[in-house]
Amino acid sequence: MFIKKYIQEIWGAVKSLLKGMRRTGYYFTHHKEIITQQYPDNRETLNLPERFKGEVVMPHDENNEHRCTGCQACELACPNGTIKVIFKNELNAEGKKKKAIDKLVYHLELCTMCNLCIEACPSDAIKMAQTFEHSVFDRNELTKILNNPGSKIMDGVE
Amino acid sequence: MEGFGEVLKMYRKTEIINDSKAPPAEGFGEADMIINVGPQHPATHGVLHLVITLNGETIKNVEPHLGYIHRSIEKMCESLSYRQFIYVTSRMDYLSAHINNHACALCVEQGLQVEIPPRAQVIRVLMDELTRIASHELWLGAMAMDLGAFTPFFHAFRERESINDIMEETCGARLTMNYMVPGGVMHDLHPSFQQRVKDFMQLYKSKVHEYDEMLTGNIIFQNRMKNVGVLSAEDAISYGCTGPTARGSGVSCDVRKLYPYEIYNTLEFDEVLETGGDSFSRYMVRVREMQQSIRIIEQLIDNIPEGDFQTKTKAVLKLPKGEFYSRVETARGELGVYIVSEGATTPYRIKFRSPGFSNLSVLNHIAKGSKLGDLVAMMGTLDLVIPDIDR
Amino acid sequence: MTGSDIIFYLLATLCVVFALLSVTTRHIFRAAIYLLFTLIGIAGIYFWLQYEFIAAVQIVVYVGGIVVLIIFSIFLTQQTGEQLPKQKLDRKIFAALVVFAGFALTMVQIYQHTFIETDEIAITPTVENIGKKMLAVDSGGYALPFEVISILLLAALIGCIVIALREKKNIEPQIQDDTEEHKGIV
Amino acid sequence: MWSFSNIANSIHEWLSNNFNPTWTIIIEMVIAGVAVISLFALLGLVLVIMERKVSAWMQIRLGPNRVGPKGMFQSLADTLKLLVKEGLTPGGADKFLFNLAPFIAMIVAMLLMAPIAFAKDFQLWDLNIGVLFVSAVSSIMVISILMAGWASNNKYSLMGAMRSGAQIVSYELSAGLSILAVVVMTGSLQVSEIIESQRNGWWIFKGHLPMLIAFVTFIIAVTAETNRAPFDLAEAESELTAGFHTEYSGMKFALFFLAEYVNVFIVCAIGATLFLGGWMPFHIGKWEGFNHVMDYIPSSIWFFGKTFFLIFLIMWFRWTFPRLRIDQLLNLEWKYLLPISMINLLIVTAMAILGWHF
Structure with missing residues (x-):
């Protein structure tokens, strides 16, 4: 019958709407389900996974020594020309001239965090850091020199 | 400043040309109105530009204008080596970045003729399916928001967020992971991967009924979706639609079933088909597809074989002279990667067959004669990702 | 003032x-x-x-x-x-x-009209009084004008519907033509 | 018992003793105007923060939590921002009407405050057609939207205005019919009399099922009339960016925004007055002790409690449902709400004649 169908239709519609309202009502009263992370406040407790790709850094040990031989593998592997290796000639202990890196220039503004340079590095000289707050006021600050001033290559790394 | 004045004059001139007094386009009636939706519009989710001819609220014609986010990824890939070009494809369909990378890696592997270790295959499939769920979750939320329901957006993002956390832990990034390399995957799985995926599946299963309560069963939602933007199976084929868009019209086109790659032929899962062809069918296909992905993950998560995660390949890859094509099923449809190699370290020509482009092309066909409010429902269920269309 | x-x-x-x-x-x-x-x-x-x-x-x-x-x-x-x-x-x-x-x-x-003052108490314009007067059929009641006006409004409504319906017929075949054209391509 | 009417009477007496009648009226009007405007501003602030918190908790978020304790002063900061923002007028716009529209929206919302009884004996103007006045004046609201949509010289705005016109004009019918249900029961349009008739029970309980249906129809219709989701087609942001106020910014936008929230308050206040007994406390039949406790709660708290409950209900709708399409919206009105409320009105009339209510 027409009227029966009409009323059934309305009843079904109201029921479906009430179902949705029950769901939102549930969340309105259950504040434990809130998933918001209050980002700048939780900086101390923020735990980024160790594989997170934030920026490329070159670890130095306590003697200010790094592991980079200047093989340019990273420079070649990079799809964007983010890394540039600049050489200098250095005298080693025996007084021989030896090629070593002067600066390893890293353009953070060009980097896409693809991890290919770290994969390519044969001596594990560079790695990804977990920093992610990269905003600066001057674009030039994003061009970084990865090796510390006066740093040397670690002994035994070829 | 002289030059600026000239530009201003030109601008004014074009304004006059675009005036409604100019001779109207063909089939443009007296009562019609042209309205520009986009490139900055909340419903286009990106920089799509639709020129819509309206008669009142009724759509007479939709003309998509593309190119606002064209970055010539294909051309860019030609100057990158076979290892390097994979990461660029993450930027095409950024919601299924993994699957895009997978297609490229498959194509390169086809050229190199390397065997992928079984562990890497399983990892790849797991990641693909996780990406598919994440992509569909985002689509669900965004589409609900297009229809005016804000709350499901946040509920869907809760699940997506936990997938992103899993991705972050294993791949090191949340959206553009670049986890695939020719010959396998970049890292081994994170030790806690299995547990976290299981946690995610538990979360998903405990929350999946919410979509039915908030959307699927909702009478307003059903009215907005049913018999809206009906795409027949013939039209889906002739416009080259793939993925959930075509499967919503009853066209079987799942690459995972028809041209299985990796280990898909050993897995148990159904190709989701709906025969309605309307927006609601497309919606149902995606919702059910998420459950199929969960099913695949369930089969694999406890059976990840031990072994290498990557085949050792040469430092500099060179594909032999020839043409290579590989296809995968992304969250949006079939993605084809076509490489022409001249034997050098970089491809001679690369062509991507992106699913979004063909899916967008049906928009005018299905939108004609429907209301303006339906257009957002159609665009939502076509699941357009603009960088995928423009590349 | x-x-x-x-x-x-x-x-x-x-x-x-x-x-x-x-x-x-x-x-x-x-x-x-x-x-x-x-x-x-x-x-x-x-x-x-x-x-x-x-x-x-x-x-x-x-x-x-x-x-x-x-x-x-x-x-x-x-x-x-x-x-x-x-x-x-x-x-x-x-x-x-x-x-x-x-x-x-x-x-x-x-200015020419001579307004006659009456001794009758004016009816207070409450809703009840207005309603009773509106549907009164005795002298001074407004039932007849009320009905006449409603018939006029009904006629106007029907006229609107007729006009609106005629326009719809002209539009529909146009849309149908478009879909047929597309089917031809298929 | 402590009452607002005593304060009002003492002020009136003091003014009458010190000034002549004309000045007394003018000063009283100024006081009432200032009170309405401050209530207006306060309502805007409270309702905006309420909406944001309600939406946040439904969407498993925290919501604003920076300005003030738990973010309670967030809407104050928003107001400050809107005040100092530039109010742009687009080039091709009809400047006069474009700038006039938000003020019309405001003035209409203010006028609607007049017949609302905020507490026992606390009412600005208890005119004998109170309810009709509200539904009449609220129909001017649509003019401001149409004006804004037309004057903006923007196609989105125009479409939003057209939609809103069609929507408000049709939903006024079922809102009016469900108001009539109560009017038929009480036999009066006067707000104070309607409240008085609910001394022994609210209409929603006294009137059995037909009154409940009238209440539901009323809530649906006023949600549509105030352009709130799921009927927010006039500003449907995914279709028309922002509908009729696409081109508005700064304070002019804020006025529209404020008017929307105050309208929500007013329709909920009317709903509370008609169906939930206004400031009348909740009484249960013969439970003398219980009724006595309820009487101790001030009448203004009863009124605002009921009103804010209805506002919460309307917000709950907004954050749960998807938006309707324009033809479905009109279908809902003409095929469902209007016939239902018409038949309902007939039943209510029969009930009133036969005296089938408590």
Whole structure:
């Protein structure tokens, strides 16, 4: 019958709407389900996974020594020309001239965090850091020199 | 400043040309109105530009204008080596970045003729399916928001967020992971991967009924979706639609079933088909597809074989002279990667067959004669990702 | 002059000024809005007279109904920013004369009419009284005019539906043609 | 018992003793105007923060939590921002009407405050057609939206205005019919009399099922009339960016925004007055002790409690449902709400004649 169908239709519609309202009502009263992370406040407790790709850094040990031989593998592997290796000639202990890196220039503004340079590095000289707050006021600050001033290559790394 | 004045004059001139007094386009009636939706519009989710001819609220014609986010990824890939070009494809369909990378890696592997270790295959499939769920979750939320329901957006993002956390832990990034390399995957799985995926599946299963309560069963939602933007199976084929868009019209086109790659032929899962062809069918296909992905993950998560995660390949890859094509099923449809190699370290020509482009092309066909409010429902269920269309 | 008088003259000026603006403006949409203000002013005068019911009905019918309809018809036929063409001087003079003649006729009628004072107690305009009077069939009842007006409105409604239906027929085949064309390609 | 009417009477007496009648009226009007405007501003602030918190908790978020304790002063900061923002007027716009529209929206919302009884004996103007006045004046609201949509010279705005016109004009019918249900029961349009008739029970309980249906129809219709989701087609942001107020910014936008929230408050206050007994406390039949406790709660708290409950209900709708399409919206009105409320009105009339209510 027409009227029966009409009323059934309305009843079904109201029921479906009430179902949705029950769901939102549930969340309105259950504040434990809130998933918001209050980002700048939780900086101390923020735990980024160790594989997170934030920026490329070159670890130095306590003697200010790094592991980079200047093989340019990273420079070649990079799809964007983010890394540039600049050489200098250095005298080693025996007084021989030896090629070593002067600066390893890293353009953070060009980097896409693809991890290919770290994969390519044969001596594990560079790695990804977990920093992610990269905003600066001057674009030039994003061009970084990865090796510390006066740093040397670690002994035994070829 | 002289030059600026000239530009201003030109601008004014074009304004006059675009005036409604100019001779109207063909089939443009007296009562019609042209309205520009986009490139900055909340419903286009990106920089799509639709020129819509309206008669009142009724759509007479939709003309998509593309190119606002064209970055010539294909051309860019030609100057990158076979290892390097994979990461660029993450930027095409950024919601299924993994699957895009997978297609490229498959194509390169086809050229190199390397065997992928079984562990890497399983990892790849797991990641693909996780990406598919994440992509569909985002689509669900965004589409609900297009229809005016804000709350499901946040509920869907809760699940997506936990997938992103899993991705972050294993791949090191949340959206553009670049986890695939020719010959396998970049890292081994994170030790806690299995547990976290299981946690995610538990979360998903405990929350999946919410979509039915908030959307699927909702009478307003059903009215907005049913018999809206009906795409027949013939039209889906002739416009080259793939993925959930075509499967919503009853066209079987799942690459995972028809041209299985990796280990898909050993897995148990159904190709989701709906025969309605309307927006609601497309919606149902995606919702059910998420459950199929969960099913695949369930089969694999406890059976990840031990072994290498990557085949050792040469430092500099060179594909032999020839043409290579590989296809995968992304969250949006079939993605084809076509490489022409001249034997050098970089491809001679690369062509991507992106699913979004063909899916967008049906928009005018299905939108004609429907209301303006339906257009957002159609665009939502076509699941357009603009960088995928423009590349 | 008491406060009450001041309010009356304010309302009266409002009505007259907006009525004049409404016929002199060349923006058609503004004319509708000025008309709206005139009608609201008249409603204000009813409120001032403490005929709240009539005032409310004035707003419901004229502001909520008639002006909205006028605005809708402007929306459907006109373009934003377009001005109406300037009228010729002779037309203006003629219109002014007609208006003046009408005004004079009304005023003459009012001044010649002898208003008879009655001893009967005025009916308080409460809702109940108005309702009873509206449906009364004895002398002084408004049942017949009420019904006549409703038939007129019904006729107008049917006319609207007929016009709307005719237009629909013209549009539909056009859409069908388009879909057939596409099927041909397939 | 402590009451607002005593304060009002003492002020009136003091003014009458010190000034002549004209000045007394003018000063009283100024006081009432200032009170309405401050209530207006306060309501805007409270309702905005309420909406944001309600939406946040439904969407498993925290919501504003920076300005003030728990973010309670967030809407104050928003107001400050809107005040200092530039109010742009687009080039091709009809400047006069464009700038006039938000003020019309405001003035209408203010006028609607007049017949609402905020507490026992606390009412600005208890005119004998109170309810009709509200539904009449609220129909001017649509004019401001149409004006804004037309004057913006923007196609989105125009479409939003057209939609809103069609929507408000049609939903006024079922809102009016469901108001009539109560009017038929009480036999009066006067707000104070309607409240008085609910001394022994609210209409929603006294009137059995037909009154409940009238209440539901009323809530649906006023949600549509105030352009709130799921009927927010006039500003449907995914279709029309922002509908009729696409081109508005700064304070002019804020006025529209405020008017929307105040309208929500007013329709909920009317709903509370008609169906939930206004400031009348909740009484249960013969439970004398219980009724006595309820009487101790001030009448203004009863009124605002009921009103804010209805506002919460309307917000709950907004954050749960998807938006309707324009033809479905009109279908809902003409095929469902209007016939239902018409038949309902007939039943209510029969009930009133036969005296089938408590």
